[in-house]
Amino acid sequence: MAAEKKLFINQIKEGQAVDDIFLVKDMNRAETRSGKPYLALTLMDRSGEIGARLWENVDAFSSACEPGSLVQVLGPAQAV
Numbered sequence: 651m652a653a654e655k656k657l658f659i660n661q662i663k664e665g666q667a668v669d670d671i672f673l674v675k676d677m678n679r680a681e682t683r684s685g686k687p688y689l690a691l692t693l694m695d696r697s698g699e700i701g702a703r704l705w706e707n708v709d710a711f712s713s714a715c716e717p718g719s720l721v722q723v724l725g726p727a728q729a730v
Contacts, residue, residue, distance in 0.1 A: 660697035666727045674719045
């Protein structure tokens with residue numbers, strides 16, 4: 651049985667802890683100014699879209715973050 655979604659994108663506030671499943675709409679691999687790789691993601695659910703960044707273990711997670719994939723997101727919401 652699938653877990654029930656508890657948090658929708660339109661409910662996320664800055665500083666809030668996020669722990670839920672979202673659909674990857676878009677993924678781009680990029681680098682920080684110091685040359686460290688990261689993933690820039692666009693996540694979505696029925697309420698909207700939100701940008702996300704994956705800073706750690708980029709190579710290990712990049713195949714799991716392909717567009718169309720469902721991903722478990724765990725971390726704080728931050729404004730950019």
